[in-house]
Amino acid sequence: MTSAALSLQKSAIDGVFPGEGHRSQDPGSDGTIQGAQTAGRRPFVLEGTPISILGFDAPWHRYTDTSEVQVSAPLLKQPSSWDWSHRKMEKYLAQKHSVAWGIAQIAQSGGVTAEVLFTSGGSGRCFTLRPPTRSDVPLQWAHVGCGAITNDLADILCDEMTGGDLLRYFNDILGTNVSLDIPGMSNFLDEIRRSSHDFGAAYGKVRAWWAQPWSRDPIEALSEAMRYRNVSVNYERSVEMIRQDDVDAFSTKVSSIPPRRIWDLYSNRVLPYGDVLIRGILAGSHPPFDKFPDVLWTVSHSWVAAEARKSVWTPINGNQWPVPIPCATTLEHVRIELLNTGAEYVWPDVLCLRQQGRDEDEAVRIEEWKVDVPTIGYVYRGSPIYRPCATYFNGLGLPIDLTPDALASETHWLNRVWTLQETLPSWVPCGLTGRGPPASPGTTALFSQHAALLRRMEDNDTLVQELQRRACSSALDRIAGLAYVLGCATLPLYHAGADVEDAWHLLLQHAPGAWRLVVMCAHAADAPFALFPSWDAYIAGPTLRAPGLSPLLMGLELVNTELRRTDGPAQYRHWAQIFGPCRVVGTTAAGDGVQPRFEVHLSPGKGARAGVFTTRGAHGVLLEEIDYHLVLLDDSERDSDSFAEISHCIVVEVVAKGYKESSDRRSRAVEVIKWAVLKVERANVTGPRPDEVEEYTEVIYLREEEALRRTAYKERYMEAFRVMTERQDTLIISE
Numbered sequence: 001m002t003s004a005a006l007s008l009q010k011s012a013i014d015g016v017f018p019g020e021g022h023r024s025q026d027p028g029s030d031g032t033i034q035g036a037q038t039a040g041r042r043p044f045v046l047e048g049t050p051i052s053i054l055g056f057d058a059p060w061h062r063y064t065d066t067s068e069v070q071v072s073a074p075l076l077k078q079p080s081s082w083d084w085s086h087r088k089m090e091k092y093l094a095q096k097h098s099v100a101w102g103i104a105q106i107a108q109s110g111g112v113t114a115e116v117l118f119t120s121g122g123s124g125r126c127f128t129l130r131p132p133t134r135s136d137v138p139l140q141w142a143h144v145g146c147g148a149i150t151n152d153l154a155d156i157l158c159d160e161m162t163g164g165d166l167l168r169y170f171n172d173i174l175g176t177n178v179s180l181d182i183p184g185m186s187n188f189l190d191e192i193r194r195s196s197h198d199f200g201a202a203y204g205k206v207r208a209w210w211a212q213p214w215s216r217d218p219i220e221a222l223s224e225a226m227r228y229r230n231v232s233v234n235y236e237r238s239v240e241m242i243r244q245d246d247v248d249a250f251s252t253k254v255s256s257i258p259p260r261r262i263w264d265l266y267s268n269r270v271l272p273y274g275d276v277l278i279r280g281i282l283a284g285s286h287p288p289f290d291k292f293p294d295v296l297w298t299v300s301h302s303w304v305a306a307e308a309r310k311s312v313w314t315p316i317n318g319n320q321w322p323v324p325i326p327c328a329t330t331l332e333h334v335r336i337e338l339l340n341t342g343a344e345y346v347w348p349d350v351l352c353l354r355q356q357g358r359d360e361d362e363a364v365r366i367e368e369w370k371v372d373v374p375t376i377g378y379v380y381r382g383s384p385i386y387r388p389c390a391t392y393f394n395g396l397g398l399p400i401d402l403t404p405d406a407l408a409s410e411t412h413w414l415n416r417v418w419t420l421q422e423t424l425p426s427w428v429p430c431g432l433t434g435r436g437p438p439a440s441p442g443t444t445a446l447f448s449q450h451a452a453l454l455r456r457m458e459d460n461d462t463l464v465q466e467l468q469r470r471a472c473s474s475a476l477d478r479i480a481g482l483a484y485v486l487g488c489a490t491l492p493l494y495h496a497g498a499d500v501e502d503a504w505h506l507l508l509q510h511a512p513g514a515w516r517l518v519v520m521c522a523h524a525a526d527a528p529f530a531l532f533p534s535w536d537a538y539i540a541g542p543t544l545r546a547p548g549l550s551p552l553l554m555g556l557e558l559v560n561t562e563l564r565r566t567d568g569p570a571q572y573r574h575w576a577q578i579f580g581p582c583r584v585v586g587t588t589a590a591g592d593g594v595q596p597r598f599e600v601h602l603s604p605g606k607g608a609r610a611g612v613f614t615t616r617g618a619h620g621v622l623l624e625e626i627d628y629h630l631v632l633l634d635d636s637e638r639d640s641d642s643f644a645e646i647s648h649c650i651v652v653e654v655v656a657k658g659y660k661e662s663s664d665r666r667s668r669a670v671e672v673i674k675w676a677v678l679k680v681e682r683a684n685v686t687g688p689r690p691d692e693v694e695e696y697t698e699v700i701y702l703r704e705e706e707a708l709r710r711t712a713y714k715e716r717y718m719e720a721f722r723v724m725t726e727r728q729d730t731l732i733i734s735e
Contacts, residue, residue, distance in 0.1 A: 044102030047072035051112055055105040058097040058429070059402070069095070071103040073118045073139075074342030076388055076428065089386045089426060097429060100139075100341075104434025107138030114141035118340045122146030123211075124175035129339070131332045136399045136433050139340040140333040147207070148266045148339055149173060151332070154200030155315055163189030166202055173203070174210050182218045188226060197318060204267035205229070208278045231281070232274035239273075243371045251510060252491045255484065256382060257375045260368070261352040262296060262345050263316070265335055270317040270352060276345045291383045298380045299338070299348035300422035301392035302413040308395075311355075321357030321365075323350050329397030337397070337430060338390055347379050350396065366496070373494035377421040377484020386426040393431065400431040410471040414449060417472035417481045425454055460518045464541055475500045475535065479507055486511050504535035509570045513555020517574065520556060521633065521648050521677050524619035524730035528721050529707035531572060531674055543619045543730050544648075544679045559700060573700040578670065580629030584622055584651060584678075619730040620676025621720045622651060623713060628675065629654050631699055651676040652699070655710045660698065669698040673707040675717075676731070 045052040047070045075096055107117055115128065118139070127150055129143045153169075166189050167180050180186065196202035209228045214221045239258060246252045258277075261270050280293030303309070304326045311322035316331060325331060331351075338346055353372055354365045380389060393413040394401045406412060413419050427450075453466065463485065467478050476498060483491055492506040508516060516532075522542035523533040532538075559571040583601045631650040652672035660669045708714060716734070724732035 042066045042098070043068045044071050044106060045069070046103075046106055046112065046117070049112075051106065053102075053106055053109055055102055055434075058094075058101045069098050069102050071099045071106065073103065073340045074120050075100055075103070075340065076342035093426065093428070100429055100432055101434065104138045104432040106434075107141065108434040114138065115144050118143050120145040120339075125173050129332075129336050131336055132330060135329065135333055135397075136435070137333070137337060137397075137431055138434055139337040139430075139432065140397070141336070143336045143339045145339065146175075147173060149200070149203065149268065151268060154198060154203070154268050156199040158193045158196045158198055158202055161193060161199065163193055166193055166199070169199065170203070170206060170210055174207070176211055176214055178214050179218065182222050184219075184222055184226075188222060188229075192229075198269075198315065200267045200269040200315070201271070201318070204264045204269045204271045205232075205275055207264065207267055208276060228278050232272070232278060235274040235277055236272045246371050246493065247367060250506070251493060252371060252374060255375060255488055255491045256378050257371060258292070258382075259347055259352055259375075259379050260372065261317075262347055263351050264345055265339050265343055268316055268335060270320075279345075292387065293345070294384060294387065295344045297338075297343045297346045297387055298389045298422070298424075299334075299346050299392075299396070300380070300389050300413070300419055300424075300427070301348070301396040302394065302411050302416050302419060304395040304398070304411055317351050321355045321361065324355060325350060326395045326398050329395075331397075334397040341388075341390060341428060341430065343388070343390060346390065348396065349376070370493040370495065373480055374483055374491040380422050380424060381484065385424075388426050388428045389422065389424045390430045391422075391427045393429075398431055399433045400429065415470055417467065417470040417478050420466055420470065420481050421484045423450070423453055460515065460522060461542060461545065464539065467539055468541070475539075476503055478539070479503045479535070483507055483510065486515055488512065500535050504538070505532075505570070508532055509558060513557045513574070516556040516572065517633075520674075521650070521679075525674075526725075527704060528718060529673055529675075529702070529704045529711070531701055531704075544617045544677065569703055571700065571703055573698055575696050576699055577632045578629050578652075578697050578699060579632055580654070581627040582630065583624070583626065584628055585624055615678045616681050617679040618676060620651065620674075621717055621724060622676050622731075622733045623716055623720060624733070624735050626653070626713060628652065629670075629672065630678075631672070647680055649678045649680060650674060651678065652701075653711060653713070655702070655712075667698060668696075669700065671700045671702060673702050673711055 041054050042057055043052055044055050045068055103117060106112060107114060118141070120143075122145060124146045126144060126146050127148055129148060129150065131140055134141060158166075163186050164180050167178060167185070170176065171178055178185075180189075192202050192205055196205065206225075206229075209225070212224075212228075242253070242257065246257075258273050260273060262273055262276050263269075264271050264276070276293055276296055279295050280291070303324070308327055309324050310327050311324050312331070313319050313322050314331060317323065323331065325334075334348075353376070354361075354368050356362065356365060391413065392398060392400075394406060395411070407414075409415065453462070463482065467482065470478075472478055472481070476494075476496065479500070480494055480503075488507075488510045489512075490510050492503070492510055495503075508519070511519075519533070519538065520531050522544050523538050524543040525531065525533050526537045527534065556572045556574045559573050585601065628651050631652055633648040633650065652674055654670050654672050656671040658669060660667050702710060711717060720732050720734040723734070724730070
């Protein structure tokens with residue numbers, strides 16, 4: 001056993017990190033590992049060695065597990081697929097989070113070199129990578145592994161090489177023995193050389209599949225290699241046509257548009273997405289619009305303040321634009337850490353989403369952003385959903401900072417709007433320093449908040465709260481960030497100078513129908529006869545709670561879905577049960593914590609019974625002595641003998657009714673004007689029998705302008721709406 005190993009083992013038994021000295025909270029009066037484990041420590045053992053320490057577990061763990069943790073690099077070894085169950089992924093990542101904290105602590109102990117800690121296997125030539133300076137993050141200190149080439153090699157210009165030079169390098173790096181004598185090989189290599197600026201770019205083009213075909217007949221193998229190359233090129237052309245078609249319209253046809261670029265950590269070059277697509281095809285992946293290759297990870301980070309970042313020109317992205325990164329780190333630090341984590345291909349925005357740079361390139365950036373910004377969410381949330389997401393909480397490449405000031409900063413990862421769509425269960429912590437006990441009230445709150453958000457992401461109230469609390473550059477960022485969280489099947493294009501209200505109503509056209517219905521019911525509209533609130537009214541928070549309305553209602557859909565591809569005004573409809581005519585009378589005024597109470601009176605000819613129910617809230621305008629209809633919404637399938645399951649009623653004025661004929665049926669349809677929404681206290685519902693409720697009806701809501709033209713009560717409504725607005729209320733009941 002080495003002296004370093006002995007030193008580490010002795011320190012572990014003493015309950016002390018080497019080089020730190022004793023702490024007041026050192027556990028166990030007996031000084032043993034068993035005693036130490038009671039204070040939230042567990043043994044970390046470097047796999048395949050006797051080296052071990054007793055360290056702290058990850059701060060989001062509750063220290064219920066004190067079993068030994070075997071640590072090694074890379075942290076996450078690539079499985080055959082990330083299509084795992086949620087429970088399996090949770091268990092796997094919890095273990096790997098512990099490994100990450102453990103290996104950082106072993107590195108900080110000083111008893112073993114970074115080259116020993118961060119060596120990974122593989123075939124071909126082995127390279128050692130080191131950053132220009134040593135950071136506080138151990139996983140950034142060094143990487144030793146096969147295939148990840150040095151910058152000196154990547155930077156060799158292809159103009160200075162022949163096809164034979166390329167082949168020698170490919171064989172050397174990838175451990176193959178391919179001959180230049182294969183008919184057609186010289187021409188193939190020359191095409192790679194001519195289309196690549198430097199060796200890094202050339203290596204990136206072939207690396208994904210180079211080792212695959214050469215075990216068979218050489219001529220067949222070359223034919224296969226040429227096919228792989230053509231697949232990549234043709235795929236990029238076809239996707240670019242789709243992007244251009246979207247730019248010519250007002251939205252994407254689908255939300256699952258893959259990214260233009262990815263960062264190949266092995267070649268250290270930004271490549272077209274098609275070059276990594278081959279890996280997915282070779283692995284038997286689904287068609288490219290259905291699933292990403294398992295090897296494609298994402299990188300999520302918060303942007304530091306402008307004064308704390310720099311813009312660097314780099315051959316990594318072919319010097320296409322200056323890359324904005326924190327002043328305190330480099331892209332080489334980030335690359336080494338991601339390699340040690342187990343990544344191979346990654347998508348970080350600073351390298352793969354065109355940034356501001358040369359004036360002559362600005363028009364290109366604006367056009368790319370129209371499609372690329374709305375579809376960022378797909379890069380993170382596309383299948384397989386458990387692809388790892390390397391997460392930097394305090395800035396790309398920067399050490400994690402758990403101090404109260406850092407946690408409260410507007411630039412912290414948890415406090416930015418854009419990272420909302422990047423909040424994933426498959427997050428992998430980066431920037432770990434391994435210094436000191438991580439557990440504190442601040443860190444507990446940090447990761448508890450993160451875990452809670454993962455559980456409640458689809459809840460409208462949670463989304464509003466997060467949008468309110470998180471910082472961003474403009475309201476447009478909030479709207480754009482919300483689009484993919486909602487799971488929109490199509491997406492509005494991104495226009496940096498767009499009007500906020502126009503962007504909001506365009507998002508509503510693309511949003512899922514169920515969410516639209518929740519917004520209409522939960523949020524008070526602030527314009528006459530409006531279905532939805534303005535953006536300011538939405539972000540101010542809901543008036544009513546509407547967590548889950550019945551899927552039987554099929555949501556609130558566009559009457560004309562083609563409007564998504566234009567800038568025209570939208571009209572909405574859904575199928576629901578509609579009850580009436582009836583009159584709504586307020587018997588208790590709202591205010592001072594008293595919930596408004598309403599009576600539903602059936603109009604003559606509908607029977608003698610009257611329904612009376614209590615609301616838990618309401619918003620809108622209600623006039624007495626007017627015949628309304630109620631659109632009934634429920635949280636679940638309604639009981640056949642009562643209205644016990646009704647949770648909300650939309651109070652509407654019916655302006656037209658009739659039937660729609662189709663090839664297989666005749667269905668009832670009504671055109672209505674929305675006046676108000678009531679949240680029903682279901683326990684107090686009495687009254688009308690189910691047979692007094694109309695059959696499921698297509699309910700079509702008039703737009704604001706048309707509603708003002710066709711309502712029979714325009715003057716009375718507008719006066720009541722004016723009074724309600726002056727009072728800064730969201731509900732008025734007027735005679």
